[in-house]
Amino acid sequence: MTSFQENRLESGGLIDRSAPLNFRFDGKSFYGFQGDTLASALVANGVKLVGRSFKYHRPRGILTAGSEEPNALVELRTGARREPNTKATTAELYDGLEAASQNRWPSLRFDVMSVNQLFSPIFVAGFYYKTFMWPAKFWEAIYEPAIRRAAGLGRAAGVADPDRYDKAWAHCDVLIAGSGPTGLAAALAAGRAGARVILCEEDFTLGGRLLSDGGTIDGLPAAEWISRTLAELATMPDVRIMTRTTLFGVYDGGTYGAIERVNDHLPSPPEHQVRQRLWRIVAKRCVVAAGAIERPIVFAGNDTPGVMMASAMRTYVARYAATPAKRIALFTNNEDGWRTVEAALGAGLQIAAVIDARADVSPAHRSLASKGGFPVLHGAVSGVDGGKDGVRKIAVSLAGGARAEVEVDGLAVSGGWNPAVGLTSYHRGRPKWRDDIAAFVPDGAPPGMVAAGAATGAFGLGACLSQGFAAGAVAARDAGHNGKAGTAPIADDEAFSLTPLWHVAGKGKAFVDYQHDVTASDIELAQREGFESVEHLKRYTTLGMATDQGKTSNVAGLAIMAEVSGRSIPETGTTIYRPPYVPVAIGAFAGHHRDETFHATRLTPSHHWAEEQGAVFVDTGLWKRAQWYPRAGEKDWLESVAREVKAVRGGVGFCDVSTLGKIDVHGPDAGAFLDRVYINTFSNLAVGKARYGLMLREDGIVHDDGTTSRLAEDHYFLTTTTAKAGLVMQHLEFCRQVLFPELDVQLTSVSDQWAQFSIAGPRTRDLLKEIVDPAEDLSNEGFPFMGAREVALRGGIKARLFRISFSGEMAFEISVPARFGQAMARNLMLAGKQFGVTPYGTEALGVMRIEKGHIAGPELNGTTTAADLGLGKMMSTKKDFIGRVMAGREALVAPDRQVVVGIKPTDKARRLRSGAHIIPKGQTPGPDNDQGYVTSVCFSPTSDQWIGLALVERGRERIGEIVHAHDPLRGEDYDVELCNPVFYDPDGGRQRG
Amino acid sequence: MAEFSWVSRSPLEHALVAGAHGARGGEAGVSLTEIRNFDLIQVMARRGKAVDLANAAKERFGVAAPDAPKAVQAQDATLIWSGPDQFFVLSRGGKHRIGALGQTFAQSASLSDQSHARVLISISGAKARTMLAKLSSIDLHPAAFPVGMAAATSMDHTSVTLWRGNDRTDGQAVFNLLVFATFAESLWHSILDSAAEYGVDIKHSEEL
Amino acid sequence: MRIVCPFCGERELGEFTYLGDAKPVRPAAGASEDEVFDYVYLRDNVAGDTSEYWYHGGGCRAWLKVTRNTLTHEISAVEPAAGVGARQAAR
Amino acid sequence: MKYSIFSLARAAFSGHKNWQRTWRDASPKDRYDVVIIGGGGHGLATAWFLASEYGIRNVAVLEKGWIGSGNAGRNTTIIRSNYGLPGNTGFYELSMKLWERMEQDLNYNAMVSQRGVVNLYHSDAQRDAYARRGNTMRINGIDAELLDLAAVRKMMPFLNFDNARFPVQGGLLQRRGGTARHDAVVWGYAHAASALGVDIIQNCEVTGFVRDANGKVTGVETSRGRIGAGKVGMAVAGSSSRVAAMAGLRLPIESHVLQAFVSEAIKPLIPNVMTFGAGHFYVSQSDKGGLVFGGDIDGYNSYAQRGNMPVMEDVCEGGMALMPMIGRVRLLRQWGGIMDMSMDGSPIIDKTPVDGLYLNAGWCYGGFKATPGSGLVFAHLLARDESHAEAARFRLDRFRTGAMIDEKGQGAQPNLH
CATH class of the missing domain: 1.10.10 (Arc Repressor Mutant, subunit A)
Structure with missing residues (x-):
């Protein structure tokens, strides 16, 4: 085993040489150290070519050492954990890391698509808008697939992400972005003042540029100052430091988004842990100490591997003890670039030349040059000779017009620094231009936010410390903390003089x-x-x-x-800055809301009992409801459902209907209140009675329906449909609090308090007699249709009993406190055993409501009126109610509206399907004769055929007419008869009996 | 005639498995206890009767009913703010049933029984706050959410009532959570997921 | 966005549901179709400060009247929707 | 200059030095026959159709910023004609047919890509609603197919079929739906309209209307001076209420922010356009490789052109629920556009009560896909003073009469459409 790293310095750097880490890049094995990024480890191993560019597939090397990296993108990890476009410069090295280069075939060194460079005269900006138009059909068939294959960079895994994510909230007085000198000083000041502080640092080590550039603070070397500062911060219980965490966005009300890479520095997250966590941080104040980003100068061949940002080059040398080149030149237009020369000389590298675009160089640097024995050329780099193996030679246009050539294997470039204005500009702020540093700086910021240090263009260390400290102190004070902040750390400011240079004219692609x-x-x-x-x-x-x-x-x-x-540059302006500050995994934004935990699940009180019975469940909103209860030997759901329906119609069955919205309406004005929200009247409902009610939206369209019972003079019990339960509660609260605050009425949702069962069928009363206390009178006289009252059950519990029927049978609904829901289901089975009681699900419920012509969701579709549903007569003319006026608009009372009607196929064996359209018989279907559609269908065991409900133009006047059901989607066309929507027991004798 | 048994079953009965869950080794970071035997009555002032309601509450419980998001401990009940001019009376099963309270508040309030509509979960442990930060947007820092503080809020898009009870004898904070019964199993799993990395100790109790 | 509920304190956006402009007042019984049409359908749709109804459904279930700037999302006032006066009368 | 591979190759030889401006940079004249406010896709398309179909070439398009700076440059690029209600169905199909010939019409490649749009369904009720809609489409001569689970699996094997909270049951497919390169649509219309004599005037903000004694609009005041007009057409979705207010009009419209998102570019992963039926999420992949996705509006009135986190999270939750393979793909950029949300979710293209002022507004989410159709029917209205047959139902007075076109059935609640 060898951990030989050809470009690694013997000593120095923030790496742990006692912890070698093995990794693979494009299948080749290498070693790095704990503390490396993938990029620094590649540098240490002398790897220069790391990727291919997007369009021309040009060879590219590492340009930067941070999250601004454009070139060094890899596919990190393998299999289901493969992550495309990962920046090697921010990927923390771990043992066993596997990375592959992207956008090349068959290999990084020999990439066939680099042939694109030959066509580059044609592949200019926007070329595709001018061509690929003929023949028209070729776009989708030929051109676009080719473009799509060529475009993109890395490959996504293409299979489900095996890792977990979660999300969390955090709260603080002062949030600080960045742990460089500015951020640490801000944390010190705010922390000492007593504020709750959160500091986010995207790196895995704290210190920011101090880690690369060093310096002296309060008389201490930077590294010592960092440790002293961190030690002091550690004593403050309300200062929280989050590494590997990037603040990526600012949202309204002082809410910030941050992404924590909890376990990306490991091959895979430990058991029970997440890969990444999304933070929503609520902060009273925010100090942006995000620093600045060094910018390149545009010149021909500036993308050749080996051309690197000057600050990145000294980061590799100083922080990682890795040398990107042996003989380097610096191309700079500012003083700061020279620090790379100092760092390189300190590490024993050879300086071939400094090309300084400024007219003058400081005396200190001039003497550095003569001491180091390298020339200072006044001019600009105008060309690069080299290729996939890196830079060999650079051409320099000297200020006087002459040309020079310098042999190098690395070129450091500094075009100045751009403050990181992203966070301050995400509320569509436009940064302002500063001529002295030739850069945009923040011009204001979202409420509560302030920038400090290099993020404002203050590049000197002393300025960063004092600005950061001051910003931290002010932020703490603004958040209400007045503790003593002490004194600010002190350091000198380095000189920063810059002569803008953006672009060097020359031959070749720049x-x-x-x-x-x-x-x-x-x-x-x-x-x-x-x-x-x-x-x-x-x-x-x-x-x-x-x-x-x-x-x-x-x-x-x-x-x-x-x-x-x-x-001018400020006249030209910037584009709008948009979050996130760094790309963030989609999985993190979802947190645990994926797969079965995408949304919450609501369970009915009898759920686990139904599960024991083998029920098949259906999703209804968030609810799981028993859809049917299959029995052994039944060949399909139709058979099970038909059995359940027949059992009810011929005997007795029950169904958990607890999902209905249930609302207690209390108060002396409860009746008056209901009169205003329902189209019909409730104030005259007798205590002990129930009534069907329909409510409209204010625009006159039907909102919801349900039965409401009067349990006491000042207490109504209102039910809603399952789907609208929450919305109706919200609507009623609006009516109560906003529209009619003068009424004395109180509302409470009791949906979860009651387990409610519908018990239906001719033997219902027999079953109930078994379970209800014998003292209760359940006779037709003692408990008539639409009666509602509390009853005692055998065994001592109280229930609410309502004689209402959705199935059209003799039926009751019974409510017991929800924790008795399971017991109720078991007891109903017990009480009804001798009558063949059958539990039924939502399908049978649906069949029976269609047989009875009751409307439900498909008919209450948000565009139907009470009259459309055949309930126009319910609208009281004697009172005001929500929706009354708008319901009278001409188009809503037009005679040719589509209204609810029954349908049945003329061929009794024919199956119906919802969504088929209704066309007059004998006509060719078209937009002009499309007269409606089928809303609900079922196989009716009672009629022994398929039946349905439809919304059909003038449908009620056309009962008996044969029309055409047109269903081109499913290739079906057949005749149906329009009929009375009440297929079963139209005079209602059974439910009253 | 059949014998009917009326066993009261907690909505968490199926999901709650007492014992250890999640990461092992060392003390569990989160303790979860479901409390099963309680009465919970929602009390809402009638129009213009808020003062009468306050007086009636004071008379019955000896403490002022909360008029801000707080939980007030009376001798045998906790009064928990649940909205403007309304609060919950939480008590050990049978202590303060709706019938009895109905007489107390007959002149001043409307009452609604929620005893079966909610599940009560008590959360504590060294990592309780850290875990709750994954589910709750409320600031639970000791200074922001002291003992007796309450909140009508949402966790994982589900409405809950959260309040801080008295600290455990070992000084750890205790967070009490009332969850809608039909959501309880689902939220329970979210809590377990959130807490798994810290190790969880799970039990249930009939005692409030 | 965060809204300071006058009852609960500052809460995050997810606890609230939006209804819309709070300026239109529901016409009294007997209003004409034109008046009700105006109330139901026409909006000033202001770019700037506007008063609007929000429901704290994920909290105390109070309807609130929130003054908010539609250009910046900054909230300058929140009160119970029924109005502070109406609320005091109710007590 | 005609664009083609040949002109491109010729230009390459001369180092691309001879390209002309894509559209003329015009200065305002004193008067135009028609002034269109709004240099987005709709305004520019209207100008082009006025010039090319109706022979009216003395036309100006006034844009307060740069052309395409509104929703035309801030959408998710989807085109489709899968609407279910009379009024919408025919109109959007008219628009689709115009998309299909756009490149040849304009001599500009807008990358119209008919890769198919699938609306997934997760319940019987959703299936039935899609069946109703798909049949409407077929009756109107529009392609539509109802896919069962097996067909969806075959087409999109990467969806979560195995442990989803709301399992996919099938989908409604419109194969002719797809995407188009949004900016190129703007530039293409500008290019072609400018060539026919239309003046495109950027950085020209309308600050008021000029009215004669009878109240008729005879021109506009702008940041670049007064401009006379025979007729003035508004195509300023997102700002309709603000501009209409200058003429004293109140509209049945609210402005809402809709966010969209794009991921880093990756190799082809998603072949078509998909909508998730059990949450708010839809997605396609751009030719450049980014996943372009969005969801529901933020839900409150806004002109801020930026959104908040809850919706961002909601959208990503939908994405992960539908296709957990995108978990490690990174979201690169988020932005917000201002939707002209009407009271029934459908557009308004009509004369206004103010003589000489014409309205094109209320597009909700439908604006981009409507671009060519909107241009044609609005040009028709401006040229002929009567509604185009396919826009006859987009009347301003439909809310007063009750003839709403409410696809979602939400009523007068714009944020729910």
């Missing part, structure tokens, strides 16, 4: 957006064609739309657009 292969000439072309608005530019060229979200490309792109369109 990349602005590396990942999407957008070049400087693409931007020029976009301008020429009128796509001058930055939003048009973005959309036409795809600039900034890649997985790096334009972090390295956007500002350079608009600077070039400004140049070619003759506007």
